[in-house]
Amino acid sequence: MxxxxxxxxxxxxxxxPVPIDILLEGAKDTIHHRTPQFDRIFAEAVKGTKEVFRTENELFILASSGTGAMEMALTNIVNPGEKVIVCTVGKFGERWQEIAKAVGAEVALVSGEYGDFYTPEMVEKALKENPDAVAVFTTLSETSTGTVMDIEGISKVVKAAGKLIAVDGISGLVAEPCETDKWGLDIVVTGSQKGFMLPPGLAFISVSKAAIEKAQNTKTTSFYFNLKKYLKDPLPWTPAVNLIYQQRLAVEMLLKExxxxxxxxxxxxxxxxxxxxxxxxxxxxxxxxxxxxxxxxxxxxxxxxxxxxxxxxxxxxxxxxxxxxxxxxxxxxxxxxxxxxxxxxxxxxxxxxxxxxxxxxxxxxxxxxxxxxxxxxxxx
CATH class of the missing domain: 3.90.1150.10 (Aspartate Aminotransferase, domain 1)
Structure with a gap:
């Protein structure tokens, strides 16, 4: 045989999978992150990533998995004891719920079985029943089931209620349409190892002016993911230098396509x-x-x-x-x-x-x- x-x-x-050219980009010499040379690379990576996100909002690159960006979203706009609405029909909707509980938030659920989806009408009903909720946490693509949500429609009812909306776009962003600014999305998070064609290790988070305003009045429960620190310096900690080389090239390739x-x-x-x-x-x-x-x-x-x-x-x-x-x-x-x-x-x-x-x-x-x-x- x-x-x-x-x-x-x-x-x-x-x-x-990661394209060979992106893998090779990561093999370049590591330079110091507090230099004009790296500042230029970092600025280009951020600019390109904003274009992929379809946003002019603030955007930060984190040395973490996508879950780190989810934690950053919750810890910076939700005080312990405040109520949030979490939408979940799978494992990663449940992750929003788990992080919210860890933060000390009160959680109202819009939920369904694995494989199901939630609708704008369901979210609107939850908003009417929970007028004291400060934000709604949703998922663009529920990775555990392959289910995509109507984030555009959901955002309309959230904005009509005057609340913040955060979106887990970890697997969905790039593969599915996601118009951050056009749809009025306050926070969108994703990770490098999905549609961005990168190795694991980076997370990205876009933050609207309204979300920043809320963060200024929130007692942040995280040191590393403290948005106030990132607003003062987008590189408050040592970044994943070589991954950011790769990020710059990846967004260049995406935008060229x-x-x-x-x-x-x-x-x-x-x-x-x-x-x-x-x-x-x-x-x-x-x-x-x-x-x-x-x-x-x-x-x-x-x-x-x-x-x-x-x-x-x-x-x-x-x-x-x-x-x-x-x-x-x-x-x-x-x-x-x-x-x-x-x-x-x-x-x-x-x-x-x-x-x-x-x-x-x-x-x-x-x-x-x-x-x-x-x-x-x-x-x-």
Missing amino acids: AKMIRKNYLMAPGPT GMENIWARHAVMGKATREAIKAMGLELFSKRPGNVLTSVKVPEGVPGGKIVSIMRDEYGVTIAGGQGTMKGNIFRIAHLGYMSDYDVVIALTALEKVLRKLGRHVEYGIGAQVAMEIFEKEGV
Whole structure:
């Protein structure tokens, strides 16, 4: 039996693949961060990142994961004892809730089951029932389920109520449209290892004038993530110097492609993956699937954990399993960041191979055929 060369394909929703040019950028000499040379690099990285965020608001680069930016959002605009509305239909909505409780905030929930979504009407109802809430915390793309929310519509009802809105855009930003200023979003957070095509280690947070005003009257419960310090000096602590080299190049590459083109690319990959999954006789999990990843119900009689482990360990294709209550019940195929039509096809064909190995009959090539027909129709 011939033994094939093993290649690895990263099709998980973070970390995502990193272009070679960006990897090499990180190999440059580390320079001191308190120099004019680094000031220029940092300023260019911030400027480009603001363009990706579609904002003129203040934007800060943090040496942390995206969760650090979420904590910064909460600790700077919410005093202990103040009420917030947290919207959650998955693990990362739950993270907003966990951080809010750690801050000492009172939490009113807009919640649903994993795979579900919340609507502007649901948020509006919560605002009427909780007029003393100071802010609403939402998620653009719930990474644990692949569900995308109507942030534009939700922001309208939040702004009409005169409240602040914060958005977890950690997996959604770049892949999904997110118009920070046009939609009136007060805080948007994300991480480097998703749509930005970077290694893990950076987080980004944009902060509106209204959010800054609230922060000036908030007793910040964090030392490291103290917004007042960042407003005085955007580099209050030693930054991740080489990652910021990479960030500057990454946003240059994104803006050269164009945000509208990037959103369209993700939309086509998302559509092709979803239709291919259905053609394979499998069922989508999310009730409002987005273009970051596709979550799929594990077929009856097939061990969900083995789908993920065999694809990774035997065939070199890394996808993600379910999180929280969905562990073993779903698997997730990402089409996020530095990915193309051929990456999608590789993931689909590997999935067919694994399902057949686990006793689920799937016609070879049916997923790839459907996906390629969609790519062809869309002019890819």
